[in-house]
Amino acid sequence: MSAFWKANQRRLAPWLFMAPGLAMFLLYVIIPIFQSIWVSFYDWDGLGDARWIGTANYVELIDDDAFYISLKNNVIWLVLYMLAVPAGLMIAIFLNQTISGMRLYKSLFFFPFVISQVVVGLMFSWFYAPNFGLFYNLLEWVTGSGTAILADDRYVTYGIIAAGLWPQIAYVMILYLTGLNNVAPDQVEAARLDGAKGWQMLWYVILPQLRPATFIAVVVTVIGALRSFDLVSIMTNGGPFGSSRVLSFYMYEQALSEYGYRMGYGAAIAVVLFAIMMLFISGFIWKMWRDETER
Known part of the structure; x- marks a missing residue:
């Protein structure tokens, strides 16, 4: 055994270090x-016997108006949430500049990231x-006249998205601040000597080096937009009249709330999401x- 370990130590060591994380992920x-x-292929209330119904849950989704409202709202969330990436x-x-008072500015912009989503929703x-x-x-x-945003089905989704964007922009900002610390200064100086500045510097020099940060920012923003359960639950509970539902909240309503206990139908919504x-x-x-292979 010791001879095998000595012969394969370099190849096996990384897998041993990753094994706990891989086991938890699995x-x-x-x-x-x-x-x-x-x-999702069963009719099940979560407690009794599950009854196999095949694709019936998915067929029911096709004729479910509440599902389409939730899907439409998720698309709106996804489109508007992507504003967090350029804003961040x-x-x-x-914030990457060296000017007086920058630590205070960083603290103010970082503040929304450390607040619970429940607190953001209440605020x-x-x-x-x-x-x-x-x-x-x-x-x-x-x-001359106020509008109750959360009670108006025309604006309620946009009002909740605005609440979600506040901490999401802070999260993306942190990712990009980390990425900016890894930008090669020699490439920036070489670009300045060639006359690049402003948008040229950003587009051709800075952004290519921020691709890893951009990838993470887009992924977490997409996930945040599609799992937007907590803000909807806190701010409107899906109202008014179900107009602010998203797929994650509708899944909860069908599977776990007093309105449903339909675990199979909720699982079908989860699979679509x-x-x-x-x-x-x-x-x-x-x-x-x-893009990486073409370089």
Whole structure:
């Protein structure tokens, strides 16, 4: 055994270090994914006997108006949430400068990242609240009439997204600040000698070196947009009249709330959500890999 270890030590050592993490990933991520797919083919309340119904849950989704409202809201979340990436980049570039008071600015921009999503939801609920909310009073002062954002099905989704963008931009900013610390200064100096500045410097010199940070920022932003359960639950509980539902919240309603206890149907919604998430992330990984191989 010792002879085998000595002969293969360099090859086996990395796998031994990764083994605990891989075991946890298999146990808590990979296996539950396949279990959810399996449960989606059953009619099950989570307690009694499960009854095999094949693809009936997915067929029911096709005619479910609430599912389409949730899917539409998730698309809106996904599109608008991507604003966190350029916004976080711009703030990170600003905070990467060496000027007086920068530590204070960094603390102010970092602050939303350390706040719980529950607290963010409560803060923005008060911010939008009729009669005493700051946004409501400001809107009333500007336009002459206030709007209860969270009670209006036309604006409620956008109001919740705005609340989610606040900490998400802070998260992306931190990722880009870390990436900017790894930008090669010699390439920046060489570009300056060639006359590059402003947008040219950013586009041709800085951004190519920030690809790893951009990849992580896009992935976590996509995941954050598609799993937007907590803010919806805290701020509106899916209302008014189900207009602010997203797929993760609708999955919870069907599977675990007093309205449903339909674990199979909830699992089917979860599988659709997982497929959408993997579609976006896989597409971005493929693009990153293609760009790297073409270099």
